[in-house]
Amino acid sequence: MNKIADLRKEYMLHTLDEKDVHKDPFDQFRLWFDEAVRADVPEPNAFTLSTADSRGIPSARVVLLKGIEQGGFSFYTNYDSAKAGELATNPYVSMTFLWLNWNAR
Numbered sequence: 001m002n003k004i005a006d007l008r009k010e011y012m013l014h015t016l017d018e019k020d021v022h023k024d025p026f027d028q029f030r031l032w033f034d035e036a037v038r039a040d041v042p043e044p045n046a047f048t049l050s051t052a053d054s055r056g057i058p059s060a061r062v063v064l065l066k067g068i069e070q071g072g073f074s075f076y077t078n079y080d081s082a083k084a085g086e087l088a089t090n091p092y093v094s095m096t097f098l099w100l101n102w103n104a105r
C-alpha cells in the first residue's frame with residue numbers, strides 16, 4: 001500500500017489574494033462556479049455539507065447545489081433526514097466544494 005503521506009500534489013496554478021476577490025461572496029462564488037463548469041470539473045455542484053448538532057458534534061455528507069436565491073445557497077433534501085434535524089437545531093453549516101481540474105495535470 002502507498003504511504004498516505006507521500007500522496008501529495010503541488011498546486012501552483014494560481015494564488016489567492018483577498019484584494020482580488022469580489023466583495024460579495026455570492027458573486028465570487030458564481031465566478032468560481034462558472035470557472036469550474038468551463039474546466040469540465042465532474043459534478044461541479046456537488047459539495048460537502050457539514051453540520052453540527054446541538055452538542056457541537058459534526059456530521060458531513062455530499063449534496064447537490066440547486067441554486068443561489070434569496071441570499072442563500074439551496075439544496076434539496078428530506079426533512080426527516082439527519083442533516084435536516086441538525087439544521088433545525090443549529091443553522092450554522094460549512095460548505096466545501098472539491099473542484100479537481102484533471103485537465104491541469
Ligand SMILES: Cc1cc2nc3c(=O)[nH]c(=O)nc-3n(C[C@H](O)[C@H](O)[C@H](O)COP(=O)(O)O)c2cc1C
Binds near residue numbers: 046059060062082084
Ligand atoms: C454525488 C451525491 C449527491 C448527493 N446529493 C444529495 C442531495 O442533493 N440531497 C440529499 O439529501 N442527499 C444527497 N446525497 C446523499 C447524501 O450524501 C446523504 O447520504 C444523505 O442525504 C443522508 O444524509 P444525512 O443522514 O446526513 O442527512 C448525495 C450523495 C452523493 C454521493
